[in-house]
């Protein structure tokens with residue numbers, strides 16, 4: 634695996650993410666857009682270990698490690714080239730759902746350390762579905778963090 638240093642993500646957050654507004658609606662319309670972007674998909678080491686011997690993940694090559702220069706913490710990730718190898722194009726679905734990664738399970742939401750819930754403004758499902766219950770979404774994100782083996786969550790809504 635190759636080591637990469639974490640770049641400042643502040644500008645990306647400012648450009649693509651916005652605090653969730655009260656009354657906002659969202660649902661995943663399964664358009665598959667987010668699985669076809671040239672993004673880095675982060676995973677925890679626990680997720681990496683979980684998927685290593687699982688044949689459903691055999692098409693996935695995870696060959697990079699990100700190093701946080703401030704903390705020295707590391708995690709593996711892969712970069713989508715064209716489409717994620719776990720994406721089923723015809724169905725517009727993730728082939729490993731619901732055993733996907735924390736990054737995928739919580740997208741397009743982001744829980745900031747101060748508890749602010751952000752949404753990625755580029756998701757195609759914004760404006761569809763039910764009104765988002767922010768507290769329920771925060772709890773869901775924390776559950777997903779726990780499932781992914783993250784420790785020391787900074788937010789306790």
Ligand code: SF4
Nearest residue numbers: 661662664665667758
């Ligand atoms: S872009 Fe949004 S609506 Fe489309 S598949 Fe991704 S999460 Fe679902």
Ligand code: SF4
Nearest residue numbers: 668717719720727737
């Ligand atoms: S693991 Fe699944 S949800 Fe995540 S990027 Fe790949 S196909 Fe999409």
